[in-house]
Amino acid sequence: MSKRIEIKDLNVYYGNFLAVEGVSMVMEPRTVTAFIGPSGCGKSTLIRTLNRMHEVIPGARVDGEVLVDGNDLYGAGVDPVKVRREVGMVFQRPNPFPTMSIRENVLAGVKLNNTRMSKSDADDLVEKSLKGANLWKEVKDRLDKPGSGISGGQQQRLCIARAIAVQPEVILMDEPCSALDPISTLAIEDLIEELKEKYTIVIVTHNMQQASRVSDKTAFFNIAGTGMPGKLIEYNDTATIFSNPSVQATEDYVSGKFG
Amino acid sequence: MTQIATRPTENYYASNRLPSYAVGILLAVAFVLSWGAFSFLRPEGAEEGVNLPLVGVVTALVFGLLQYLTSLLVEGSRRAIDRTVTLMVVLAFVLAMIPLLSLLYTVVSLGAERFDYDFFNYSMRNVVGEGGGAAHAMAGTFIMTALATLISVPVGLLTSIYLVEYGSDNRLSRSITFFVDVMTGIPSIVAGLFAYSLFSLILGPGTRVGIAGAAALSVLMIPIVVRSSEEMLRLVPNELREASYALGVPKWLTIVKVVLPTALAGITTGVMLAIARVMGETAPLLIAAGFSNNFNFNPFSDRMQSLPNFVYYSYIAQGSVPEAYLDRAWAGALTLILIVMALNLGARLITNIFAPKYGR
Numbered sequence: 001m002s003k004r005i006e007i008k009d010l011n012v013y014y015g016n017f018l019a020v021e022g023v024s025m026v027m028e029p030r031t032v033t034a035f036i037g038p039s040g041c042g043k044s045t046l047i048r049t050l051n052r053m054h055e056v057i058p059g060a061r062v063d064g065e066v067l068v069d070g071n072d073l074y075g076a077g078v079d080p081v082k083v084r085r086e087v088g089m090v091f092q093r094p095n096p097f098p099t100m101s102i103r104e105n106v107l108a109g110v111k112l113n114n115t116r117m118s119k120s121d122a123d124d125l126v127e128k129s130l131k132g133a134n135l136w137k138e139v140k141d142r143l144d145k146p147g148s149g150i151s152g153g154q155q156q157r158l159c160i161a162r163a164i165a166v167q168p169e170v171i172l173m174d175e176p177c178s179a180l181d182p183i184s185t186l187a188i189e190d191l192i193e194e195l196k197e198k199y200t201i202v203i204v205t206h207n208m209q210q211a212s213r214v215s216d217k218t219a220f221f222n223i224a225g226t227g228m229p230g231k232l233i234e235y236n237d238t239a240t241i242f243s244n245p246s247v248q249a250t251e252d253y254v255s256g257k258f259g
Numbered sequence: 260m261t262q263i264a265t266r267p268t269e270n271y272y273a274s275n276r277l278p279s280y281a282v283g284i285l286l287a288v289a290f291v292l293s294w295g296a297f298s299f300l301r302p303e304g305a306e307e308g309v310n311l312p313l314v315g316v317v318t319a320l321v322f323g324l325l326q327y328l329t330s331l332l333v334e335g336s337r338r339a340i341d342r343t344v345t346l347m348v349v350l351a352f353v354l355a356m357i358p359l360l361s362l363l364y365t366v367v368s369l370g371a372e373r374f375d376y377d378f379f380n381y382s383m384r385n386v387v388g389e390g391g392g393a394a395h396a397m398a399g400t401f402i403m404t405a406l407a408t409l410i411s412v413p414v415g416l417l418t419s420i421y422l423v424e425y426g427s428d429n430r431l432s433r434s435i436t437f438f439v440d441v442m443t444g445i446p447s448i449v450a451g452l453f454a455y456s457l458f459s460l461i462l463g464p465g466t467r468v469g470i471a472g473a474a475a476l477s478v479l480m481i482p483i484v485v486r487s488s489e490e491m492l493r494l495v496p497n498e499l500r501e502a503s504y505a506l507g508v509p510k511w512l513t514i515v516k517v518v519l520p521t522a523l524a525g526i527t528t529g530v531m532l533a534i535a536r537v538m539g540e541t542a543p544l545l546i547a548a549g550f551s552n553n554f555n556f557n558p559f560s561d562r563m564q565s566l567p568n569f570v571y572y573s574y575i576a577q578g579s580v581p582e583a584y585l586d587r588a589w590a591g592a593l594t595l596i597l598i599v600m601a602l603n604l605g606a607r608l609i610t611n612i613f614a615p616k617y618g619r
Contacts, residue, residue: 058427085507095498099520109506112516
């Protein structure tokens with residue numbers, strides 16, 4: 001389990017617009033990497049290229065390489081569906097499927113792919129995934145209630161349970177706490193700490209305290225101005241980024257001088 | 260020391276208001292005034308009484324004027340205008356309801372005469388005077404509408420799926436949208452002529468069969484189904500599609516298992532409304548499916564009667580006992596209205612049942 005991600009000289013485009021330019025970085029297995037930076041600097045765009053969700057938007061394309069354990073995600077003949085089964089994603093807003101119950105939501109990745117599964121295996125998977133997402137105790141008595149009927153924080157943890165139920169190698173989180181209250185945020189941060197034992201985690205966040213709390217490494221992105229491409233300014237250990245950054249812009253950003 | 264003019268208890272934000280009973284009084288005054296005027300103006304010894312609808316119209320006008328003036332004096336100009344515009348909106352609503360209620364009343368009162376057991380159990384075979392029924396027409400309507408639904412729902416739904424999920428605004432999808440819009444505007448008789456000539460080409464000239472009627476109806480139905488399902492599919496949040504992709508679910512399974520179930524309630528409602536819409540079509544069935552007095556359950560041979568045509572023929576070809584034919588026509592119209600109403604209610608019900616639930 002858990003794989004190494006290597007980004008080599010990646011340019012990300014929306015149509016002709018260059019959104020992110022020249023990113024190269026390496027994320028080691030079983031670490032948490034945080035992407036920070038002002039709005040519009042391409043953090044979300046970049047994270048979406050790591051499981052080929054970027055191309056879901058019409059006109060979006062990429063050049064450069066993203067290697068997961070040495071396999072290029074953008075190589076010839078790569079099936080995005082296969083990539084996404086290994087690289088799971090949690091979105092900014094909780095998005096459980098409204099037509100499904102809590103149990104069905106957890107099993108969505110399996111059921112939607114028409115995989116046959118015995119009821120006891122399914123029950124085990126539901127329990128394991130919900131426990132993995134710290135949600136089991138809260139919902140075990142109402143697994144058949146609609147997934148959209150629980151609170152926002154619970155929904156987000158349900159989405160994490162759904163993502164880990166397909167047993168991915170990597171979990172991408174695009175501002176998973178931005179729609180949540182501090183208590184739910186804490187629950188999710190604790191969860192990230194636990195998930196780190198098994199998965200490679202990449203998280204986009206606007207909350208610098210959160211980045212410093214949960215991540216091992218931090219990448220700071222910035223843009224020179226509107227309409228300009230976002231760039232990776234600095235990528236280092238989280239402690240270094242927050243205490244002793246080597247670039248002035250990073251220091252200004254993490255100390256709150258701008259952004 | 261001069262006395263302060265305003266009372267200290269007065270609220271700065273409050274102003275004079277007309278009491279609620281004032282509206283009733285003004286309405287009564289307006290009615291009495293206009294009634295009185297009409298009675299007074301009525302020529303001595305005139306045969307008709309006072310024209311009530313006219314009194315109603317004049318009452319509304321007088322009431323509007325009285326209310327405006329009173330409100331202007333008591334409450335000020337903003338409230339006076341507010342009251343007048345509110346009155347106009349209410350009058351517009353009443354005006355819109357009058358034809359509807361009048362139509363319902365007429366159809367129910369005249370249709371009730373023959374809305375009986377025989378009407379639902381007999382055809383018009385060998386009936387020249389009283390008796391007989393529209394069972395054959397109802398059967399025909401149900402068979403042809405069901406076939407039309409069977410043809411147009413798959414075609415329409417798949418078209419809208421292409422437009423929303425695969426088209427991405429390319430040339431093909433834009434031209435499909437354009438031609439669907441054109442199809443929406445096709446006069447229904449043209450659809451009938453199309454189906455008639457199509458089946459004439461295949462089965463020989465002069466062919467009038469139920470399936471041709473169904474084909475004509477589906478020409479009218481497809482654009483409605485495409486349009487309504489397209490709207491419903493576009494309402495499905497992109498987040499759900501992305502959530503599904505991120506779980507490694509292929510696109511087609513995402514559409515079948517996430518997008519369609521989420522939009523199911525809306526799609527079903529759209530289909531039901533489309534059915535209700537084509538069920539009342541007369542002209543295309545007249546041309547493509549013809550007219551018959553007999554039961555015919557086989558849509559692939561012989562002419563097939565439908566309810567709208569039953570009504571039309573009962574009126575246009577009144578036999579030896581015109582009364583009986585007219586009564587049957589009204590009963591047919593009433594049945595058709597009831598069926599369409601039942602379909603609309605069914606659509607509401609289905610929306611409630613299939614809609615995604617958000618309860619705890």
